[in-house]
């Protein structure tokens with residue numbers, strides 16, 4: 367009898383997984399497969415940090431599937447080749463998977479798989495992922511469609527899978543020819559850990575979220591830290607949305623009984639906006655899968671005419687710019703694979719406005735550092751933070767001011783830049799201003815132990831912003847921006863002035 371195949375992609379979970387449940391209810395034997403595709407490994411945004419994380423999550427999934435009677439084969443092979451091999455030995459009737467929102471290569475691969483399935487009489491059933499709407503024609507309708515999707519009932523794992531075992535071998539990083547990269551404070555992989563992380567955020571860590579999210583140290587504790595789980599699909603966005611709403615209902619009840627739950631409610635309300643942004647940004651790549659190659663607004667990008675200065679790129683990418691807070695953020699990201707939103711935006715802004723580096727190269731570099739790399743969010747954010755959409759206000763961060771605001775005494779800086787350990791607090795954000803005698807006393811001679819600032823921060827930022835606005839001038843550029851808005855812009859109603867000011871202060875009004 368023919369078998370069903372569940373093709374796990376970025377949905378490494380058994381909870382809330384319709385392809386898995388429907389396959390197990392089909393009455394057929396079910397083979398589950400997860401692929402590390404060679405074509406993907408060749409992509410410039412791919413990094414061993416992503417592959418090892420997914421492998422570890424897939425190994426967890428395999429354990430969970432085994433408990434249900436199933437199994438998971440993890441193969442290092444292209445999709446068509448893997449399916450053709452399985453089909454030649456056991457006829458496949460149906461392949462089930464979630465829709466994937468990726469860059470050009472996965473988009474093209476899916477088209478090839480669709481053709482191959484058709485040719486071989488195999489039904490490939492794709493299921494919607496999170497709040498991304500495939501084939502969306504009109505952005506005006508996106509929010510209501512996404513909200514409807516988020517309200518659908520959560521699905522339990524199948525009670526029993528009539529598993530069809532394929533192979534047992536697990537490709538190791540060594541077999542894949544990939545070098546392991548040590549990641550400090552690496553999260554625990556898999557679905558169980560994802561559920562625990564959500565739970566601990568909603569009941570313990572999240573109370574200060576709204577106020578703590580912008581500082582790189584506080585954010586490590588008070589942000590949800592769900593991003594690597596969401597990008598590997600260890601937890602569904604619907605689950606995150608529904609559990610958050612349920613927790614908020616509970617907190618409102620407590621408030622009506624006289625308990626002070628205001629901080630919690632404010633924080634979770636901010637969190638709700640952000641989890642909606644997840645899907646809002648991914649929808650952009652879904653509608654335009656070339657965002658990693660061509661800017662949303664190519665005309666403005668062309669007008670900007672940024673140049674890849676290799677020395678500047680190296681200093682930026684290695685955290686050796688001579689701006690302490692910036693360097694600490696970059697080094698922390700390289701070591702841990704994560705940094706909070708505000709600091710990601712600052713890394714991009716410094717590259718784009720101060721150093722005038724092209725977004726494609728800096729975006730690729732950051733993609734390879736993020737454990738949570740999610741192409742849809744990433745390339746949309748890279749576009750926005752580099753000023754190449756034409757529809758967002760230009761946000762150029764002062765790295766010194768960010769440091770003073772979020773790390774006033776320099777504890778974060780010192781934890782990542784040992785060269786600055788002995789620099790007095792008053793110079794920690796601008797060590798180049800230290801008199802020579804203090805440089806010697808602090809074992810930090812500028813230009814020897816720690817670099818001079820790569821460029822003057824204030825003047826280059828000002829000039830970068832001026833040139834970016836200049837690139838947006840003219841009827842042609844405005845027309846191009848209007849097209850971008852029609853295709854990708856948020857239809858959120860304008861907020862009132864007081865609220866807008868508050869949002870702006872927190873730099874959170876993003877779209």
Ligand SMILES: Cc1cc2nc3c(=O)[nH]c(=O)nc-3n(C[C@H](O)[C@H](O)[C@H](O)COP(=O)(O)OP(=O)(O)OC[C@H]3O[C@@H](n4cnc5c(N)ncnc54)[C@H](O)[C@@H]3O)c2cc1C
Nearest residue numbers: 589590591592593640641643644707710711739740744747
């Ligand atoms: C240049 C740049 C690149 C980025 N690349 C990625 C990426 O590759 N993968 C990724 O998951 N996020 C990316 N982000 C968005 C954001 O920084 C991360 O989602 C967030 O820092 C992850 O930590 P968290 O899960 O603790 O976030 P929380 O603040 O707890 O938010 C919960 C979830 O909401 C979503 N979210 C939060 N902020 C944003 C945002 N600004 N835009 C879209 N979704 C958001 C994410 O899914 C996140 O996991 C990028 C931001 C910038 C400025």
